[in-house]
Amino acid sequence: MEFYSGNRENVLKKLGSSQKSGLTNEEAEENKLKYGVNQFSQGKKESLIVQIMAALKEPMIFILIFASFITLFVNLYIMYKGGKPDFIEYAGILAAIVLSVAITLVMEGRSQKAFETLNKLKENIAVKVRRNNEVMLIPQQKIAAGDIILLETGDKVPADCRLLDSVSLAADESSLTGESKPVKKDAAVIFDKEDIPLAERYNMLYCGCYITEGSCAAVVTAVGDSTELGKIAFELREKKHTKTPLEEKLDRLGKIVTIFGVLAALVIFSIQIIQYYAFGNTVHSSVSEIFINSIVLIVAAVPEGLPTIVAVSLAVNVIKMAKENALVKKIVACETIGSVNVICSDKTGTLTENRMTVTGFYDGEWHDDPRELDSGYMIHNICLNTNSNLYMENGNYKFVGNPTEGSILAAYENSNLRESSGKSYTDERSDHEIIHVFPFSSELKHMTTVSNVDSKIVSYVKGSPELILKMCDISDEKLEEINRLIYDAQDQAMRVIAFAHKILEEKIDYGAEEEHDKLEEHMNFDGFVTITDPIRSEVFKAVETCREAGISLKILTGDHLVTARAIAKQLNIINENSFVVSAHEIEKMPDSELNEMLDKISVIARSTPALKLRIVKLLKARGSVVAVTGDGVNDAPAIKYADVGIAMGISGTEVSKEASDIVLLNDSFAVITKAIQWGRGIYQNFQRFMIFQLTVNLSAVLTVILSILSGLPSPFEALQLLWINIIMDGPPALTLGLEPLREDLMKEKPVERDAQIITKRMWIKIIYGGITITVLFMLQNLFNVLGVYPEEQRSTLFTMFVLFQLLNAFNCRELGYESITKNFKQNKIMLGVFTLTFILQILITQYGGKVFETHPLRLIIWIKIFLYCFILILLSEIIKAAVRGKGHKLEKAAAQIN
CATH class of the missing domain: 3.40.1110.10 (Calcium-transporting ATPase, cytoplasmic domain N)
Structure with missing residues (x-):
């Protein structure tokens, strides 16, 4: 039976209770066995193995695992043939996998522990109950269905209840229904049907709501997971994981990198096979050896440093956001929030203070x-x-x-x-x-x-x-x-x-x-x-920042239309191209019709949990990256399904916090815009890193191919390649991920969900860098343009290639056409690491001959190498200056036309 229908006597009879005497302790224990205990069951906690397996499924990690197997197979094959295997590359890939997974698990574990600690701070509320024919206080966890509870103004309702007696009773159900005004309740109301909407059940009280006026006696009808609050919490645990925009982009990038590596391997394999059969081959003794060396190129093309840079950058942002009172529960949310182009926000308690004020x-x-x-x-x-x-x-x-x-x-x-x-x-x-x-x-x-x-x-x-x-x-x-x-x-x-x-x-x-x-x-x-109900002071600036950043803000509130419209006007959210609607106007619309209206809808009043979730689904289906903010139980399903769910830590219900990716511990809406800025910064740093890595990969593949075609031996020894790989994937490259935020980040449009992480402009920089490095390198390799001694040639080529990569990193810092001098001193960590790396290169070249098979170079050669490699930056600066000049001319012409 539905406990809100029928008379009170039948409800009491059904639950085996008495309004006068209540339950006995024995009856309470029996009802706990029959109806459950007054606690929400915890979702099954994932074991460490399950968490590790989930982390290993990340696209780039998966590619690294594949690369590690190839590397292991190659070295085992070499060892089988009696050669000298080199497991250093294999160890390096494994280290990258372990480091990335460890950082992710540690940071998410740290945030989860903080969240659990936050939940434990909840007061164990004592409830006035009629038990054993007397009134007593018992902890809310010990309440059973059938208990007669006595509530008055200010009390929190501990479980779902049917009213037995009431005096001028009203309850705040905003956390459950979204209705900000207290709802009048009356024990005398009797319904003769069982399809009454929850918000209109005036003879019921619901778990998690507050008594705002009056007093009552009520019989507990549902506890724990069986309450309306518990049902929503259970549904949230059943939601399936959906890929974040970052995961989708890395997935696509992984495919591109794999295709690039396979094609490069096929080209080099084909060239060497032709040479081997047509002209003989002094380098390789068998076709299988040629195949193995070609396969190694696939491994070399994999940017094993990418998962590490992702994990480190996100971990740094988790720490930054914690200092701003934002608890990040899911580490990838730090980047995902940077791609947000729609924020669906609750009004009461999120945009406003949830505190009536006389003005x-x-x-x-x-x-x-x-x-x-x-x-x-x-x-x-x-x-x-x-x-x-x-x-x-x-x-x-x-x-x-x-x-x-x-x-x-x-x-x-x-x-x-x-x-x-x-x-x-x-x-x-x-x-x-x-x-x-x-x-x-x-x-x-x-x-x-x-x-x-x-x-x-x-x-x-x-x-x-x-x-x-x-x-x-x-x-x-x-x-x-x-x-x-x-x-x-x-x-x-x-x-x-x-x-x-x-x-x-x-x-x-x-x-x-x-x-x-x-x-x-x-x-x-x-x-x-x-x-x-005053708007939070920080919201005005935050909304303006969102507007400048190309982010659409939609208010989805359970409040009245007139109130919501007024708030939207104050925040300048609505204009001549947008409008305010009530939920009943759009609830019965087909998705196709509602989808056409979504861009112009700025406010939806009287929103229900189902409608909020529907709106989020429609926005995501059309390619939007959606953040949902809220504090009530009615916000939780949408918060859970959003790309980034943000809950209020102070005014938020426990269910909304549990559903979220980020919890704002101080309820400051302004932190959201700061988090978006950091997220965009992280994304751009990933792009800088990828330009750097792919430029190294492209130049390495091209130099190997051209050297083979020219009949020259490999320009690098095994340990020299390892050192180059450390530069490509180690600390020098990782410092690009620590590039400080650019001032204009929040004036750019959000990155679209289906956008490639590597843009056309980035491909131009990669191809320019790769070809320029290859041409300058091959000029020295073929024609000795620097005039070095024969014994200095291999060391010169090795040093040139390293210095090309170090200098090209400064080109990678600027994603646009700005000069490298503009932000040159901002990333001091990078400057320090690159200086240290160059010093180590000098020491390796001058004094590491026995290990790295190098020959000391004369001072004049060092000067020549530096000046020669600096051509890479000089050409880039000339090209960017020309593009900027052309852009200024176009702007000037457009201004004159206008």
């Missing part, structure tokens, strides 16, 4: 500053005609009870009059006798309190301005002024609460309806306050 008031004239509040009747109305309370936390007032009442109480507490008089709202309540209260109801839309104030019996009313004004005697002229001010406030989606009073001349019967009406007629209008 102004009217007491005969308009006041922009709430601190000027000094009208005696309004103040008494605020203090006496409210049920909420305040408490101070971190210098700010927190509300216990209805947030609207809390906001007007806070306005009084912050007023100049409160400061000068020294009387708090609690003092006002204790100093004056409250005779009778007519509580607020959604039908009446106002609340009335009769009090004895300074020996006068006064009826105070607060509520909807339309109703309050009808109770008051006001001149037409004054009424027009008041209505104009109220309209202006409501047009800005501000909530308006009006106040009135009446001094009673005679005693009345408060229980008689006709007497009650006398309290609320011919009243004196005291004024009204305007209330808003």
Whole structure:
């Protein structure tokens, strides 16, 4: 049965409970066995082996594993033939695999432990329960289905419940339904059907929600995983992993690199086979040896340093984001967020502070500053005609009870009059006798309190301005002024609460309806306050930054359309090309029709969890990279499915945090834009690294092919190739991944999901670098343009190739056409490592002859080599200057035309 349908007696009978005495301890234990315990079951924790296997499935890691097998096979074959195997390359590839996987596991493990620690900080809430015919406090984990619990204003609902008795009850269900206003609840409501929407089940309370007003007795109907909250949490655990944009790009890159290596191997194999059969071959003794050497080129083409640079860069960003109070649960999210081009954000608690605030008031004239509040009747109305309370936390007032009442109480507490008089709202309540209260109801839309104030019996009313004004005697002229001010406030989606009073001349019967009406007629209008849920201060700049960065921000909120529209206007999210819609307008639309509208939709009001998830799916299907931010349970499914899910650490529910990739520990929306900037920086650093690596690969393959075609021996010895490989994949190359952020990162458009990680411009730089290095290298190899001695030639070629790579790294730092001098000093780590590498190259060449088979070079030759290699940078700078000059001319011409 659905516990919200039928009468209360049947519900109690079904659960074996009694409203008067509750369950016994024995019955509670039996119900735990039958209905479960009041704890969410944890998702099965992945073992270390499973985590390692998942890390090994990354595309580039998989290619490295394949390369390691080839390298092992080649060396075993050489050893089988009686040759001298070299397992150093094999060891290097294994080291790259182990390092990459280790960094990923350590950083994600570190973040997961921090997240678990965060969860353990949750208070073990004690709940008032009727057990064994007496009222007692027990931990919420020990509650069982059938328990009778007693709740009042400020309590958190520990499990799903059917109301038995209620007094002026309201609950905040925003975390579950997205509705920011408290929902009125009534135990007397009975439904005779079982298809009532969750948000309209007025006789039920749900786990994780808060009592904002009134009190109640309720019977627990579902606990733990069986609650509405638990069902969402379970569904989240069942979601399958979808590839991130980075994983997709690395997958495509892996295929390109593999094809390049295979084609290069085929070309070299074919050339050597032709030479071997047509002209004889003095280098190789068999076809199998030619095949083995060709296969080695496939391994050489694999950038084994890429997984390491990915892992190191992401790890560095995890640490950076932790310092900014952003807990990264999934390490790859650090880069993925840089590709985001759509942010779907909740409103309440994410863009706004989720804290009602009085922004102004009217007491005969308009006041922009709430601190000027000094009208005696309004103040008494605020203090006496409210049920909420305040408490101070971190210098700010927190509300216990209805947030609207809390906001007007806070306005009084912050007023100049409160400061000068020294009387708090609690003092006002204790100093004056409250005779009778007519509580607020959604039908009446106002609340009335009769009090004895300074020996006068006064009826105070607060509520909807339309109703309050009808109770008051006001001149037409004054009424027009008041209505104009109220309209202006409501047009800005501000909530308006009006106040009135009446001094009673005679005693009345408060229980008689006709007497009650006398309290609320011919009243004196005291004024009204305007209330808003303020936008977080950092959000304005963050939204502007997103706009400049080409990122679309969509508000998906459970709030009213008018409120959402006003927030969007304040943030300049909507314009003449965009609009605001309600969920009911688009829920029944087919995907094809909704997809056509998505670009123009900036705000969706009354969003449901299903609709949010649908929107995210449609955006991803069309190629968008989507981030979802939120704090409620209703946000969690979309957060889970998004490319990057971001939860609020303070106001966020535990389910939304569990579903997320990143948790903002300080709820600062501005951290998101900072994270996007870092993510873009990481992506560009990957690109710098790839230009460098592929340039080395291309130049190495071309020099080998041309040397073979020219009948020359291999220009490098085995250990010299190892040293080159260290430069290509080791610390010198990795420092490109630490390149500082460029200033214009957030003024560029986001990288599209299906974009290649290597762009056309990058291919031009790779091909230019590879061909230029090869040409300059072969000129020395064939014609000895530097005039070195024969015994110096091999060392000269070795040193030239190393220096070409070191100098080309400076070209790789600039992805565009900027001069290398612009940011030359920014990456100090790179400058230091490259200086150290060049010093080591000098030592190897001059003093490592026995190990590296080098010959010392004369000082003049060192000077010649450096100047000769510097041609690579000089030509690049000339080309970039020409392109920049052409661009300036085009801009100037366009300006003149305009």
